[in-house]
Amino acid sequence: MINLLPYKEKKSIEKIRFLRMLNSSIGGLFFLLASLFLLILPTIFTVDSRFKIYSQEIASLEKSGMISSEINLASLSEEAQKLKSLLVSQNELSIIDFISLVQNQVPGGVKIERFSSEDPKVLEVYGSFDKRESLKSFIAILDNQPEFSKVDSPVSNFIKSKNGSFKLVLSIK
Secondary structure, three states: OOOOOOHHHHHHHHHHHHHHHHHHHHHHHHHHHHHHHHHHHHHHHHHHHHHHHHHHHHHHHHHHOOOOOOOOHHHHHHHHHHHHHHHOOOOOOOHHHHHHHHHHOOOOOEEEEEEEOOOOOEEEEEEEEEEHHHHHHHHHHHHOOOOEEEEEOOHHHHOOOEEEEEEEEEEEO
16 A cells, blocks of 8 residues: 655644544543542542441440540559459458469469459469470469469360460369
8 A cells, every 4th residue: 555645744644643542541531530539439428427427426425434435444443442342341352362363473484364263262264384384383383372272283284395275273262
């Protein structure tokens, strides 16, 4: 095929073609951005309304006293001590005192995860240890406490020599 157009005409046609392609590309990009904005607009409104509802619900719960914005552990501890003194007579030690006693005796390498007590004379201690020797020393410390009549440690506590878990049953005098 022979092109009979002069060079200047050919260049102007190429320039017009390039401008049309550029115009179409920019128009298409603008259309995509406008579509994106229109499609994301309902999502923004929904998230905003949900956030307002959430904030109003939190504010109403704080006003009613069901939740507090800040937790002060010292005041909670004081309240627990007051309640304990109301529930337990002064001569007897409560289960909270025994839990505090056990927590104060924990050696390094032993981590207590939780306590359980269904009977007021029995305290169960669950936790993990790094080495078997640290668990043995913890059991020996608890055995020497006059508040506990018996420290029951099942053999299953000593299966692992490192990084194991344990359960102790402490009988309270």
